[in-house]
Amino acid sequence: xxxxxxxxxxxxxxxxxxxxxxxxxxxxxxxxxxxxxxxxxxxxxxxxxxxxxxxxxxxxxxxxxxxxxxxxxxxxxxxxxxxxxxxxxxxxxxxxxxxxxxxxxxxxxxxxxxxxxxxxxxxxxxxxxxxxxxxxxxxxxxxxxxxxxxxxxxxxxxxxxxxxxxxxxxxxxxxxxxxxxxxxxxxxxxxxxxxxxxxxxxxxxxxxxxxxxxxxxxxxxxxxxxxxxxxxxxxxxxxxxxxxxxxxxxxxxxxxxxxxxxxxxxxxxxxxxxxxxxxxxxxxxxxxxxxxxxxxxxxxxxxxxxxxxxxxxxxxxxxxxxxxxxxxxxxxxxxxxxxxxxxxxxxxxxxxxxxxxxxxxxxxxxxxxxxxxxxxxxxxxxxxxxxxxxxxxxxxxxxxxxxxxxxxxxxxxxxxxxxxxxxxxxxx
Amino acid sequence: xxxxxxxxxxxxxxxxxxxxxxxxxxxxxxxxxxxxxxxxxxxxxxxxxxxxxxxxxxxxxxxxxxxxxxxxxxxxxxxxxxxxxxxxxxxxxxxxxxxxxxxxxxxxxxxxxxxxxxxxxxxxxxxxxxxxxxxxxxxxxxxxxxxxxxxxxxxxxxxxxxxxxxxxxxxxxxxxxxxxxxxxxxxxxxxxxxxxxxxxxxxxxxxxxxxxxxxxxxxxxxxxxxxxxxxxxxxxxxxxxxxxxxxxxxxxxxxxxxxxxxxxxxxxxxxxxxxxxxxxxxxxxxxxxxxxxxxxxxxxxxxxxxxxxxxxxxxxxxxxxxxxxxxxxxxxxxxxxxxxxxxxxxxxxxxxxxxxxxxxxxxxxxxxxxxxxxxxxxxxxxxxxxxxxxx
Ligand code: SF4
Ligand code: SF4
Numbered sequence: 001x002x003x004x005x006x007x008x009x010x011x012x013x014x015x016x017x018x019x020x021x022x023x024x025x026x027x028x029x030x031x032x033x034x035x036x037x038x039x040x041x042x043x044x045x046x047x048x049x050x051x052x053x054x055x056x057x058x059x060x061x062x063x064x065x066x067x068x069x070x071x072x073x074x075x076x077x078x079x080x081x082x083x084x085x086x087x088x089x090x091x092x093x094x095x096x097x098x099x100x101x102x103x104x105x106x107x108x109x110x111x112x113x114x115x116x117x118x119x120x121x122x123x124x125x126x127x128x129x130x131x132x133x134x135x136x137x138x139x140x141x142x143x144x145x146x147x148x149x150x151x152x153x154x155x156x157x158x159x160x161x162x163x164x165x166x167x168x169x170x171x172x173x174x175x176x177x178x179x180x181x182x183x184x185x186x187x188x189x190x191x192x193x194x195x196x197x198x199x200x201x202x203x204x205x206x207x208x209x210x211x212x213x214x215x216x217x218x219x220x221x222x223x224x225x226x227x228x229x230x231x232x233x234x235x236x237x238x239x240x241x242x243x244x245x246x247x248x249x250x251x252x253x254x255x256x257x258x259x260x261x262x263x264x265x266x267x268x269x270x271x272x273x274x275x276x277x278x279x280x281x282x283x284x285x286x287x288x289x290x291x292x293x294x295x296x297x298x299x300x301x302x303x304x305x306x307x308x309x310x311x312x313x314x315x316x317x318x319x320x321x322x323x324x325x326x327x328x329x330x331x332x333x334x335x336x337x338x339x340x341x342x343x344x345x346x347x348x349x350x351x352x353x354x355x356x357x358x359x360x361x362x363x364x365x366x367x368x369x370x371x372x373x374x375x376x377x378x379x380x381x382x383x384x385x386x387x388x389x390x391x392x393x394x395x396x397x398x399x400x401x402x403x404x405x406x407x408x409x410x411x412x413x414x415x416x417x418x419x420x421x422x423x424x425x426x427x428x
Numbered sequence: 429x430x431x432x433x434x435x436x437x438x439x440x441x442x443x444x445x446x447x448x449x450x451x452x453x454x455x456x457x458x459x460x461x462x463x464x465x466x467x468x469x470x471x472x473x474x475x476x477x478x479x480x481x482x483x484x485x486x487x488x489x490x491x492x493x494x495x496x497x498x499x500x501x502x503x504x505x506x507x508x509x510x511x512x513x514x515x516x517x518x519x520x521x522x523x524x525x526x527x528x529x530x531x532x533x534x535x536x537x538x539x540x541x542x543x544x545x546x547x548x549x550x551x552x553x554x555x556x557x558x559x560x561x562x563x564x565x566x567x568x569x570x571x572x573x574x575x576x577x578x579x580x581x582x583x584x585x586x587x588x589x590x591x592x593x594x595x596x597x598x599x600x601x602x603x604x605x606x607x608x609x610x611x612x613x614x615x616x617x618x619x620x621x622x623x624x625x626x627x628x629x630x631x632x633x634x635x636x637x638x639x640x641x642x643x644x645x646x647x648x649x650x651x652x653x654x655x656x657x658x659x660x661x662x663x664x665x666x667x668x669x670x671x672x673x674x675x676x677x678x679x680x681x682x683x684x685x686x687x688x689x690x691x692x693x694x695x696x697x698x699x700x701x702x703x704x705x706x707x708x709x710x711x712x713x714x715x716x717x718x719x720x721x722x723x724x725x726x727x728x729x730x731x732x733x734x735x736x737x738x739x740x741x742x743x744x745x746x747x748x749x750x751x752x753x754x755x756x757x758x759x760x761x762x763x764x765x766x767x768x769x770x771x772x773x774x775x776x777x778x779x780x781x782x783x784x785x786x787x788x789x790x791x792x793x794x795x796x797x798x799x800x801x802x803x804x805x806x807x808x809x810x811x812x813x814x815x816x817x818x819x
Pocket of ligand 1: 392
């Protein structure tokens with residue numbers, strides 16, 4: 001325990017892993033690529049010994065350290081609009097402020113920008129902007145939107161073709177290492193092992209009480225698989241350890257773990273749609289802890305890949321095709337009816353009291369359409385929903401009082417509903 | 429339709445523009461049993477394929493300045509641009525009830541997600557998210573895109589209940605080539621004689637092309653050009669600007685007027701890129717799908733919605749427009765909360781600054797009411813350009 005924060009062994013291990021990745025990125029020995037969490041081709045980068053730097057993770061780290069506000073202002077002073085995604089501005093502002101990594105060392109300029117355009121239009125502009133700064137090779141992987149719910153053969157072939165003819169040659173050139181498909185297969189095999197345990201973790205919240213929180217806690221648990229560790233032995237070990245830890249909590253009948261210790265009582269079980277707010281992450285979580293609310297499933301734990309909906313696992317027998325399927329399947333690359341179906345299933349399978357949407361000002365990819373999703377999900381489940389609005393990393397858009405009020409009203413509504421039946425929504 | 433004067437033509441276009449119930453398109457549909465109308469949103473869809481199916485492509489560009497949005501706000505948060513909410517408003521209030529299908533092009537996540545909203549709300553309608561490649565090589569993006577075009581064609585065939593033959597497609601390609609040539613002639617004419625073809629007029633003329641059958645629109649442009657060429661209008665001492673960033677949510681007509689009144693002739697713009705997206709004629713013989721695909725890959729407009737693989741080429745389209753139209757400066761106008769336009773802007777600005785080309789930036793919504801600040805800003809810009817070029 002440090003700073004009054006209760007941490008489990010897996011959390012300590014996870015923190016060390018992320019720290020090690022930053023040391024590798026800033027160490028000067030490895031070539032470095034920047035790429036995004038959704039559509040993150042970690043196994044492929046590993047084939048070229050390229051370190052994986054993820055700008056969203058940097059923005060999150062800076063937000064949790066209360067540094068992102070200044071960085072965003074810096075970018076706005078340099079001419080970036082107040083109205084656009086704050087991850088982009090936090091990243092650009094960070095460069096302007098010396099580009100210092102969380103380990104205190106300066107980030108090197110990336111050797112390559114791997115523009116995996118998956119599930120979000122803004123990614124394209126973001127890396128076009130970074131390319132202006134770094135003037136380094138930039139390779140685009142265009143992942144078509146799965147607009148009809150299911151990826152088509154055409155989409156998959158297109159991605160595979162880009163991997164073969166564009167991405168792999170670019171990575172070979174930057175690294176000086178020849179692509180070895182058997183090496184990729186081996187990493188993918190490891191990915192699948194970790195993914196099995198990771199899905200077990202996600203589904204452990206079906207227990208009552210839920211042993212973990214799958215939104216606030218979930219972002220830590222997803223860390224290794226969503227970042228630079230998918231395909232590694234470390235990830236296998238991490239998820240094995242996490243599984244043991246969670247099993248132990250289940251055996252002991254413990255409620256979800258929070259930074260303030262185990263929740264004494266589980267009063268509400270929620271499904272949450274949308275990313276968390278990072279600048280007031282602890283305060284936000286505290287509001288749930290206080291109310292005895294646990295998040296049993298969240299769409300944010302699907303943002304870097306979906307493993308618990310159709311049973312997807314990386315498939316070493318079809319290495320490039322499986323990377324294509326992975327990219328096509330990430331949450332924000334799914335159409336709205338599929339997102340609705342996923343959340344409806346989560347509500348019923350995890351026996352949740354309803355859906356809470358945390359709508360992010362910055363993020364059209366997630367947010368556009370969420371009000372319609374809310375109504376549709378309420379209709380289909382008969383469970384009440386609620387809608388709050390915050391931002392990812394811009395502290396100006398987190399109003400603790402508003403959020404707290406809304407949550408309290410929502411919890412009251414769930415109580416009423418339990419007493420009387422029926423459904424109603426709180427919409428901002 | 430027989431038009432004599434510019435005024436008659438412009439009045440006709442204004443009437444079409446004001447009619448958010450789309451009476452004209454409804455009439456077209458009712459004129460023959462079995463006709464179908466396909467709505468499409470910015471920024472680009474190959475209208476040739478819709479036309480080849482015997483259907484009317486109908487451009488949906490939001491509700492405009494005057495339409496009151498009552499329901500739309502329950503669908504969208506305040507920090508999302510206005511075009512999706514006013515489009516939804518039109519749909520839920522029955523203004524689009526005659527539209528048999530909607531096509532949502534890949535321009536941004538808002539329009540992308542609107543395709544899903546449509547699927548959820550209008551389950552019986554044809555909905556297509558129209559994806560275009562961000563890889564522009566024939567054997568990669570070209571293969572993907574040709575297959576997407578084929579899928580689009582098959583979807584419309586199903587809806588039409590008939591085959592769309594290659595011959596149908598070649599004919600439609602020729603019809604749209606003709607239309608595009610006239611669009612370009614109007615743009616060239618305005619750039620040469622901006623006082624004879626004020627931008628608000630040209631805008632209305634192009635908007636008419638969003639709702640009229642393409643052949644009718646071509647005739648309308650022909651009539652406009654001959655009337656405008658013959659017209660005697662006073663040349664003003666305005667500066668010449670390229671207006672950019674307006675490719676999706678449209679600014680109010682008043683904003684366009686205000687820019688000219690305050691001293692800026694708009695000599696190029698990106699209002700309705702769909703009618704100028706392909707930069708030249710598409711070959712009207714041979715494989716029509718392959719031809720449309722190659723035109724997209726190699727001869728289409730550069731805009732924020734498209735990736736530019738070569739950094740050195742970024743902004744080329746804008747710089748070329750400035751040169752070709754002898755523009756004095758650029759007005760960046762972007763819809764509030766528009767990620768594509770606003771994120772692209774700093775990159776465009778850096779190109780202009782390197783060449784010392786003057787510019788201003790402004791934001792709007794389709795229903796922005798206050799024009800005074802816009803007029804002051806563009807008026808000051810025009811004055812400074814004049815001073816600068818006089819010195
Ligand atoms: S718009 Fe959303 S998904 Fe895209 S970069 Fe920003 S936060 Fe990420
Ligand atoms: S105005 Fe911009 S953000 Fe809004 S729908 Fe159009 S392109 Fe997307």
